[in-house]
Amino acid sequence: MNRGVVVTGGAHGIGKQICSAFINAGDRVCFIDTDEKRSLDIVNQTPGLFYFNGDVADPADLKNFIEFALDKLKRIDILVNNACRGNKGILSGLTYEEFDNTLSIGLKAPYELSRLCKDELKKNRGRIINIASSRAFQSEPDTEAYASAKGGIVALTHALAISLGPEVLVNCIAPGWINVTEQEKFSREDVAAIPAGKVGTPKDISKMVAFLCDQDFITGETITVDGGMNKRMIYHGDWNWHFKPNS
Numbered sequence: 001m002n003r004g005v006v007v008t009g010g011a012h013g014i015g016k017q018i019c020s021a022f023i024n025a026g027d028r029v030c031f032i033d034t035d036e037k038r039s040l041d042i043v044n045q046t047p048g049l050f051y052f053n054g055d056v057a058d059p060a061d062l063k064n065f066i067e068f069a070l071d072k073l074k075r076i077d078i079l080v081n082n083a084c085r086g087n088k089g090i091l092s093g094l095t096y097e098e099f100d101n102t103l104s105i106g107l108k109a110p111y112e113l114s115r116l117c118k119d120e121l122k123k124n125r126g127r128i129i130n131i132a133s134s135r136a137f138q139s140e141p142d143t144e145a146y147a148s149a150k151g152g153i154v155a156l157t158h159a160l161a162i163s164l165g166p167e168v169l170v171n172c173i174a175p176g177w178i179n180v181t182e183q184e185k186f187s188r189e190d191v192a193a194i195p196a197g198k199v200g201t202p203k204d205i206s207k208m209v210a211f212l213c214d215q216d217f218i219t220g221e222t223i224t225v226d227g228g229m230n231k232r233m234i235y236h237g238d239w240n241w242h243f244k245p246n247s
Ligand code: NAD
Pocket: 008, 009, 010, 011, 012, 013, 014, 015, 032, 033, 034, 035, 054, 055, 056, 057, 082, 083, 084, 085, 105, 131, 132, 133, 134, 174, 175, 176, 177, 178, 179, 180
């Protein structure tokens, strides 16, 4: 389709698949990632794909990345804020600086990139797609930093949708368990815990990205793509499931 697409965290997992899906659709893609080796391996085999070596937690890298992307792509139609990293929380004594770093990667970078791309996206009636997590809505213990970044990006999505519409539509995807490893088989129990009957794949997410980029009547929304995992209500004793409190 010859759109200019900017992606964060494109060297591995979901971001890598998102880049590949846009390339297969005939678009030109530029991504930023800290993993130089993996990134160069992919870029060297993929015409139309460009790589910028940088850390999304560093605002100077973000500015240079967008300048680089505009030089390579000549236009920006789509921004996909994908990069994030898990981090611990209050039970393991996560420090202020560590908490802040997770927010820098998962929340401040999506804001800053939206700001840097705003004029291009408005001019081209573009799209912003943010990647959150089902952990924006439910938690395990000791996950405060990641949950906060993901809750924040859900709110950032509707705020940006109101500020940048009608020219730019802004939506968010909240993935559940997506297999980004080499593992091919999962236990019967793991699979059975997911109502759709499988662990998700990066393609399940890239298909939703493509859908959200091709439609023009959804904005400000977060769409959960988790095989229904968060929809199952379980009480202690149901399905032979037993809750073991820590104390
Ligand atoms: P991944 O670890 O497989 O890949 C992430 C990529 O981002 C890597 O290439 C990494 O080098 C890059 N990256 C990380 N920090 C960076 C930084 N500061 N600057 C630049 N690049 C950076 O991760 P994934 O599982 O594909 O996750 C992608 C997105 O999906 C993340 O936002 C994640 O929170 C979200 N998500 C994943 C799952 C899952 O089960 N895999 C579930 C819910 C949400």
